[in-house]
Amino acid sequence: MKIGVVTFPGSLDDRDAARAIRLAGGEPISLWHADSSIKKVDAVVLPGGFSYGDYLRCGAIAAQAPVMKNIIKKAGEGLPVLGICNGFQILVESHLLPGGLIRNEKQHFVCRDQKLRVENVDSAWTSGFQKGDEITIPLKNGEGGYIATDETLKMLEGEGLITFRYLEVNPNGSMNDIAGLRNERGNVVGLMPHPEHAVEPGFGPDSPVAMRSGVDGLRIFQSVLRSVISA
Amino acid sequence: MIIDTVDQSKIEAGKEQPWAALGLKEDEYNSIKEILGRRPTSSELAMYSVMWSEHCSYKSSKIYLRQFGEKVTPEMKKRLLVGMGENAGVVDIGEGLAVTFKVESHNHPSYIEPFQGAATGVGGIVRDILTMGARPIAVMDQLRFGAPEHPDTARVVHGVVDGISFYGNCLGLPNIGGETVFDKVYQGNPLVNALSIGALKHGDLKLAKADKAGDLVILFGARTGADGIGGVSVLASETFDADGPSRRPAVQVGDPFAEKVLIECCLELFAAGCVSGIQDLGGAGISCATSELASNGGKGMKVQLKKVLLRDESLTPEEILMSESQERMMAIVPKRHLRAFKKIVDRHEVEYSVLGKVINKDRLLIYWGEQEIVNVPPRTVAHDGPVYERPVRKPKWQAPLNAASVQAQGLYRANDNTTDLAAQFVQIISSPNQADKSYITGQFDRYVGGNTALAYPDGAGMIRVSEETGLGVALSTDANGRYCQLDPYQGARLALAEAYRNVATSGAKPIAVTNCLNFGSPENSGVMWQFKQATTGLADGCLELGIPVTGGNVSFYNQTGDVAIFPTPVVGVLGVIDDVARRIPSGWQDEGNNIYLLGITKDELDGSVWSEVIHDHLGGRPPAVDLEFEKRLAELLHGASLQGLVASATDLSEAGLAQALTESVLRFNMGARVWISELCERDGIDKTSALFSESTGRILVSVGREDDVKFVGLCDARNIPVLRIGVTDNTGELEIQDLATWKLDELRTSWVATLPELFG
Amino acid sequence: MPKIIVQVMPKQDLLDPQGKAVARALERSGHKAISAVRIGKRIELHYATTPTDSQLQEARKIAESFLSNGVIEDVVEVSIEQD
């Protein structure tokens, strides 16, 4: 199972996404922003970071990259695509997901172990969860406030397209506590928190069992491996 | 544009030159003329003035820094692949791997423009690490601000924290620790120190030298603009006047995105073997890079300055030489590798320009078109600057200050009643310096890279270097300006001891030291005395502990008007751990564990947090340090962690046992029952000391019942005093018998609320 | 140098947390007459020579498609500035 991880100039968590894919049992394939080819991968991860320094708008410049043309096209044909943090911003700027992401309500970067509720499990990236599962994965962003028009919000809620919601603390002022979304087809998912940083005991968020040992994020990557096999 | 050429300097020999405005002293100007046998051209004058500034030449500190190289045993040098003098020291950590680390100040720029000052401080230190051929893997920051309630403090705090967050996060470097201190002495002169650490394979080491004639000199990265011109000489070497800086220089603006691209680009260039030498451009820009590369390589260089890619076409040659535009590097590239070089930089869309080449002649020759504007021996610019032995005198106020101890002032015994003590406990742990720092650290990415084993709120940062074996390093930095004001010799050793203990507490073995020495004006004999004492204390301490200083940085002129900051030598200790999975947590997570206090508690409250917060007092002498004992403690912890005997460990330092208990219970919300009467009896102290004394050589350890006997045996065998003072329990409370019981939630609320209330 | 100035604002009916924060700060410091603050961007595009009509058209397109995100922002002005 080959999962591509795109590196844009300024991508930061690309190595981490690759590690997560490996730990989940997949084979990470690195993709370069300036190539249009996506090398016959079975799924794509747009990793976190500050592509192009987050300048202009987060994800706006990256959304114009040659590799994105192909990804947008293939996503339309059902290729599973996950956007994490900056990757989510790129998905939004590419109009693969609706709405926008703006500066955090408190105006500064937030890094915390974030509790989430899994709201929808009918997507390529969430099928390994039970609806209502509560998970903890790190969140770290400066511009993670999700906004959309009332109409869009109604549509998202009505059609169950919200995949993750913040629990206990809404860290960035996101509307309706939205932490992650899927498209209608369920192959494209974007979320602000970083599942790839909760995959290896010792290097993740604190868990009740031991410090820094939460691995809830792994299930996102395992989900896609399963859904690709069964597809 | 009028160009002052070498020919011109001979014709117009008597021309008046603004050497004083550039920060040079008359005798320094005269020695430049002596070296050249003529007056310098204006470009040469610019170069000498920045390179001979205090910041670049270490002219006042050099004679003391030598101790770090001299007070070493052959044993201490064993792990040192590169010692002091290079951009950063490099230490062998085994398995063919090495790390390089260094801390640097960006104090003055961070007062003028806190955001950009702090941001470019991070950028600068990361380039230093990169220059050694290493991949930067983490950062830390040591911050000292003015009084929390002062109207200007919030401006500086917000700017500095935002700046570090902006730059460090965008580079993708996890922030694994630091310090945050508030004290009115830093009001007009905050300290912003930044540390970076990088990892490399032994064979990947790069040095800043141009040692083969014919190799190309290439400037790459960002374009050169008017940023920070004169920043080095004027900013770092001139005292701030009370009526504000009149010659406010252009600030430097950081572009972390450009630096991130530059890092990846450089690492590819290194891997491809394209460069034979590399130097980052920081203070003094091209002046520094060209002269140092040539001087280090024992060669000369011929450079065409018109080839420099500019952001602003109106820059003069002097300005181009002095510009401190960020995110630039200078590489020495053998001609045959130019194509490979070009391919890599193009892939990253990094601009470059071949400025010239290395020559077999002891001259740095710089041209502006046809005109020769610099013709100097590179060594005289880079390495043979002036060296001063400045007057040193113990300040007159020192003796009275030392006499004004807590005891002498009658502050001590008055308060040893339980109600007061319980209130003091809460007041102290929620005071700005002791309170939770997550308001600040929560703005830094500690996860990126996926190798962070320890970070906030643990006493040391720890990062995995090898994903295959788990080999990693731990780092802690410490400084206590109050102790140093009381006794700079002892203060430096205390900082060393604390950083050392923090690293040991994490389960790592301390192996190397870096430092950033923040002091007032070297032209003041009292400051120079403090400097001499502190460096001597640090060098002696390192020798006693058997760990070498691998590098560091000096920041002088930290003062407002005539008033210097407290001497603030920041000491960083690096440790190695063969598997980060073995690290020791710093808080209590399991119920029913025994709590042991290692070490002896004495009546040591002078200079303490207690004396500051409760009595607003500073006087007396700082706590004693026994480095031999610290070493034994470290060995004990190391042994215990190898056997998996300790469940957690927290060192005692500022605010003593009170702080350690608070942090231990709040880490995972695990309560405890604690008794201190036995401790008071055994050590002959009262409760105030038991709770708040800052005696060194103490660690709080929790041990599972099953490991009790073994652990106590281990302590006994090493002759380390050990006393059971409590047990963890899941009641949601911290109870100190015969004193008070707090709900953890309440304690947390007080501890957490302080900084957000002040700055949030 | 001749420029085209593009001005972009967050959409009226969407949150502007930065503007809100500034408004609050202004209120705290006694500027009660200011009822709200919104913060957008001023983007200067520099040209070597005075932009032609077709360049202005092109700039308008860039402004709509790239310099702003139509989902959350509006382009409020695109104009030529000489100086």
Added chain:
Amino acid sequence: MPKIIVQVMPKQDLLDPQGKAVARALERSGHKAISAVRIGKRIELHYATTPTDSQLQEARKIAESFLSNGVIEDVVEVSIEQD
């Protein structure tokens, strides 16, 4: 609602990383005529009624002292806009 529009730009001499990144992106997508890009802020201060002269004066002061950072930015315009 009547507004005062404050426009702030990064100082000429200083690096504008954001503008640089956008200029590059425009160049990559073929907009060669644009030689440089600089990005600043457009800040709208809303008022219930048309700002008086003294309010405009006050806004100018706020623009210089609070809405911009004089060390690295310049206020390029403060003007009243009705609509």
